[in-house]
Amino acid sequence: MKRIVREITPINSEDVFVVLNHLNAKFDFPIHYHPEYEINLVMNSQGKRIIGDSIKPFATPDMALIGPNTPHAWTGRESEDVQVITIQFQEDFLSEQTLSRNMLQPINDMLKRSRMGIHFSHEATINMVPRIKRLTEARGFDSLLDFLSILYDLSISRNQTALSSPSYVDLYDTSKSRRISMVNDYLCENLHNPIRIEEVANIVNMSPSAFSHFFKKRTQRTFSNYLSDLRVGNAAKLLIETDKNISEICYESGFNNLSNFNRVFKGQKGCTPKEFRMQQKLIIKH
Numbered sequence: 218m219k220r221i222v223r224e225i226t227p228i229n230s231e232d233v234f235v236v237l238n239h240l241n242a243k244f245d246f247p248i249h250y251h252p253e254y255e256i257n258l259v260m261n262s263q264g265k266r267i268i269g270d271s272i273k274p275f276a277t278p279d280m281a282l283i284g285p286n287t288p289h290a291w292t293g294r295e296s297e298d299v300q301v302i303t304i305q306f307q308e309d310f311l312s313e314q315t316l317s318r319n320m321l322q323p324i325n326d327m328l329k330r331s332r333m334g335i336h337f338s339h340e341a342t343i344n345m346v347p348r349i350k351r352l353t354e355a356r357g358f359d360s361l362l363d364f365l366s367i368l369y370d371l372s373i374s375r376n377q378t379a380l381s382s383p384s385y386v387d388l389y390d391t392s393k394s395r396r397i398s399m400v401n402d403y404l405c406e407n408l409h410n411p412i413r414i415e416e417v418a419n420i421v422n423m424s425p426s427a428f429s430h431f432f433k434k435r436t437q438r439t440f441s442n443y444l445s446d447l448r449v450g451n452a453a454k455l456l457i458e459t460d461k462n463i464s465e466i467c468y469e470s471g472f473n474n475l476s477n478f479n480r481v482f483k484g485q486k487g488c489t490p491k492e493f494r495m496q497q498k499l500i501i502k503h
Contacts, residue, residue, distance in 0.1 A: 221288045221458060224249040226305050234306035234364055238353040242301040248290040248457075254331060255283045256304040256371075257291070258342070258349050264293025268334030269381025270453035270486070272493065280342040282371065284332035287386055288457070302349050304364070323372035334380035341374035382485070384450025396421040397435050404444060408451055408471045414440055448472060449485045456494045463490050 228235045248267060259279045266275045268289045283289045285308050316325040345367065352363055400417055418428035432440050452470040455461055464475060472478035482490050
């Protein structure tokens with residue numbers, strides 16, 4: 218990754234979680250990633266937030282959960298009252314067996330979705346501000362109980378928004394079906410080529426109509442939408458991580474012309490590939 222840096226976080230193997238309280242915060246850290254989960258609460262500022270391939274404006278207060286190794290950064294208005302509170306915790310802070318218990322299932326589901334970045338509603342964020350502020354001063358076992366309570370209440374909060382596209386963070390679950398896994402491998406290897414549903418159906422020995430029904434049932438996506446997501450996700454990744462020109466990225470992602478590429482990309486991201494790259498560069502600058 219040319220433009221994305223690996224952050225070495227302060228958490229170590231003996232910690233359950235760490236809380237970083239940045240007063241008079243400066244938005245001077247580039248897009249970065251790390252293997253830990255992160256809850257980031259930004260107060261008294263506004264600007265732009267990047268998580269995965271999502272670049273969107275934010276207003277105060279702003280709170281998001283970012284999963285392991287998902288690139289992220291905030292850039293915003295700097296002033297003396299800007300405060301950023303960051304909570305970081307390791308991927309195995311609770312065992313898979315513990316998280317599978319009924320009582321913890323909402324937390325488990327939220328953590329699985331967090332690789333796309335989860336943005337919390339204004340109401341949920343407002344409710345969490347005093348609790349997260351108190352966590353910056355808490356010590357001992359009670360702080361762990363407060364932290365778990367925060368996680369649970371966030372997991373059941375309403376109007377959560379997934380930020381990045383599933384294809385950008387490889388979140389589509391293809392492990393439950395050998396045939397879907399075969400299809401996904403084929404698509405990723407041949408993304409730069411024209412792909413017809415007939416040839417993909419043939420890989421799993423199905424007719425196109427049977428394959429179309431099977432694929433939608435397994436992925437909750439039509440084949441064409443799934444393929445489009447993969448192409449746009451790949452293009453976004455190349456726009457962020459490389460210096461390749463937009464024409465190269467267009468054809469490398471499997472689009473047959475620039476106008477179609479611009480139209481499909483803007484339909485999914487709300488901006489053209491050129492605008493997307495410019496916004497990302499603005500954030501890198503800070």
